[in-house]
Amino acid sequence: MEEIKQIICQAEDKIAKWAEEISDYIYNNPELSDEEYKSSAYLVKKLRSIGFNVTYPYLGFDTSFKAEYCSDNEHNGKTVAFLAEYDALPGYGDAHNKTAHACGHNWIAGSTMAAARSLKDISRYFNGKIILFGTQSEEKTGSKVNFAELGAFDNIDAVLQMHLGRVNCVDTTAMAMTDYTFEFYGRAAHAAKEPEN
Template identity: 35%
Template sequence: HAEPELGHQEFKASKLLVEELEKHGFEVKLGVAGMKTAFIARKGDGSPKIGILAEYDCLPGLGHACGHNLIAASALGAAVGLGEIIDELCATVIVYGTPAEEGVVQNAGGKVIMIDEIKEADVSMMIHAGPSWGSYSTTNARESFLVEFHGKSSHAGAAPEKGVNALEGVILTFQGINALRQHINRDIRIHGIIKHGGDSPNTIPDYASAHLYVRAPSMPMLDETYGRVKAIIKGAELATGATSKVSQVANTYANKIPNKVLSNLFRENVGLGGTDYPKELTPKKSGASTDFGNVSQEMPALSGYINIGDVTLHSPNGTEMTCTPRAHEAMIIGAKALAYTAIDLITDSDVLENVKEEHRKRLEEQD
């Protein structure tokens, strides 16, 4: 938490995690799928194979305002604890160190990049910080992309007619998106920032850019909405005379598939220590997105939320709240619950099959 690192630059965090796992007998490979800060650590050689995922990147200007410090620590704790008895259980625990979950750096989405490696696991799990306990939830699919307009500079007062205003292309893009909102599903999110709008008000900007997100509850809805946004960008190009370019920033994040059986196991195991964890009757819809969604498309996946207090993630409050005694206590409870849930899956083949069967059914319903 004290030394946050941006995505694909998490050298200190990945080194610390790798060294601790090696101390506890894990066989570790660093530099997976072409990412210097990605790793895979395994212990045991039996079946089933339980994947525990660690995230450790931060947000620009905010540090660990999304609690990835807690995610990494919980993954380490759960894996080390489980690793102590993994040979007795005749199973395998695999820790996946997944860089760049926040979609703000180029080629973000470490889980997407290393999905072929993660698919070795039978089930994958992790925790996430939040204002309440939970695990039965969905997240939106997401595209993260850069929009650039190129125009022609000129004196804004003396000869504006000789210029082509690239900034107007960006402004018209946002206006077009705002006009689109009443015609799309209420669960779809489109938002962004202007990264560059010119250097002087006295000069027609010849370059302007914006970083945009499109989020939707499903991949088909995402594809459709992303296509409509790109049409708006093309319209802004035609209206201004500037040329446009759209380029991906992060890999495409899929929507997260919930798993009721896994969620119930996690809730029961959180409650072993007396923690009050309300029942979850229906999946909670989150407007956020994560590359863990891509993992959930491949196998049963659990993302357990730990209650660190009245936190607003992705804000200065989030940075402060993810390093409190309460957050650390919740992280330990979450780490234990992950390990206990893994033990339940390993020792009860019927429960594991129920988890897999629910995943199969949800995939069919999604299609």
């Protein structure tokens, strides 16, 4: 197991600059939900250039995609998928462009691209399929829900998501898996839907 960890870390180290360039591009070209045409096209081009087969657009969503790489021709192994986000928020940018990546989706795009590429680069050590889903409009409609309803995650052994936080952790409590009832009073507010509040 330690040998595999070392191989993965070496693969990640080799592509760190590549991942940073992706994050920087997405950060410097912020696009609102359902308008991520530059971002999605850029990510698709990068994925195709490293050997992924890409379906774009995907499931009828203009700026979503599904990128696949199979380590063997017969696909005898497991399938792991990563979820990339790349939409920005309104109202957080400067006077020139009021749109900005205030929620870190540029970093999520770069990191999930790096994770998928790292696995691809060491795929000679395992049989399986690597998928990267480009999930548009996460700040507005949450396309992952649509993906699930349309069967995109069927027959996948593990789907991995990441997000920015104060600490690094692999195992965290997912409140989305537990039912809670909250009652709020006051004005509705969300950074993407009602930035004025």
